[in-house]
Amino acid sequence: MKDLSREIVSRINKISRPVKIMHVCGSHEHTIMQHGIRSLLPEEVEVVAGPGCPVCCVPAREIDECVELARQGVTITTFGDMLRVPGSYGSLADAKAEGADVRIVYGVNNAVEIAKNLDREVVFMAAGFETTAPTTASAILSDPPENFSVLSCHRLIPPALKFLIESGEVNLDGLIEPGHVSTIIGTRPYIPFSRDYGIPQVIAGFNPIDVLLAVYMILRQIRNGEAKVENEYRRVVREEGNVKAQEVMREVFFVTSREWRGFPEIPDSVYEIKDEFSDFNAREKFDIELGDVVECPTGCICGAVLRGVARPEDCSLFRSECTPTNPVGACMVSREGTCNIAYRYSSF
Incomplete structure (x- = not known):
């Protein structure tokens, strides 16, 4: 080697x-x-x-939506990395500390099982790129219980690249x-x-x-x-990608435009749930009212890091106020976040 x-x-x-x-x-x-x-x-x-970290790319608005639902008494299920991602005025971890029912799951199927065993509404916060979107789509097609719904935060890589x-x-x-993304979408979209x-x-x-x-x-x-x-990754990635996964996504989702963290609205860059599955779309099912959205805390440069115009070391908060145990910005939360990785492996 x-x-x-x-x-x-x-x-x-x-x-x-x-x-x-x-x-x-x-x-x-x-x-x-x-x-x-x-x-x-x-x-x-x-x-x-x-912008290669799916957790980091979820904008404050979508964190705010989940926090609002949690404070309304809805059970929120999501991946562990999402708990401490900052919204405008707090995170899901903050809502949990206040008494909201926020649960970590390893996948959407865990969330469906929780819904089957609870007598209240359960929302799965579905973050991820094209890699994880097929599992969300499959769960919606699998006749989940009526008290289950999804808040789709799925994002598409090629439109973000075009925007950049x-x-x-x-x-x-x-x-x-x-x-990972290419195993699903193949080589053609690039x-x-x-x-x-x-x-x-x-x-x-x-x-x-x-x-x-x-x-x-x-x-x-x-x-x-x-x-x-x-x-280079021919041992896994095929030109056509995973055709079955693509079919499932097309059946459940439509593509629309929405902002990413650090980006303005990117055209055709997110998956939203089609009208025929609106019973399982948390945005359609609940009345979610948000106040003013604050994208990044003062001093945080996560947006610039995600756009590739800054490194974590350029941020005045890096390693001082912002650490993995006390993340100020989204890029320090997930182990796939650029700031988190730099904290663990950079030499100073």
Whole structure:
């Protein structure tokens, strides 16, 4: 493994040039930081993290919706990472401390089982990219109990990438695409970014060799004057993706526009539940009234970190007021969050 790593790094050095490459996966950032991959690359090869953490990308408005439901007496079920993500005036953990019934589950099926055994309303806060959306759709199709509903916070990666490219805020020379998402959507949704914007792309797996190979393959495309989608993660990702999962998502969800944390409204970037399943749509089922939305606490730069224009170390709160045990911003909450990863693996 070490010999192979050295060989790839040697090849990277031979064709190196000033480039900025973005990945959009918390697992990729974890691999990069844990194994010191940035230290192996030439200084002119910059790899930045984009909006790759599904927990971090949930905006304050959607946290506020769940907190409001919890305070109305609805049982909220969600993944553990979501509990401490800040809303405008508190988190689900704060609501739980106040006495609300907020429960951690490992998946939507756990939430359905809780609903079957409770005589009150149960809402599953469904966060995640295309990777987890099929399980939410399948649960809605499985005839869940009447007291079960979903607040969909599912987001789509390709529209966010298009928004970043067209915004011009980050001048990208290449993209490392997420392996998990790509197992569902396949390789085709990325083609327009190479065809229309001339950006080399590589879908990559999650071990250090995968990431180093992805960097090399992007540099090789640039050297050869190419811009295409290459699949380094062929052992898992197919061109067509998971067709059955795509069919289930199309049956249950429609695509609409909504803001992400750190982003304004991104066109066609979220999954919402279709009208024929409105009985299981928490936004349709309950009267959710929100006050003013506060996206980020004062001093927090999570938005800039998620857009790839800042690193955690640029934030004045990082490692002082904002830590994994006391997260101020969303990017410090989840183990896939860029700030959380930097806290655990950076050298200062």
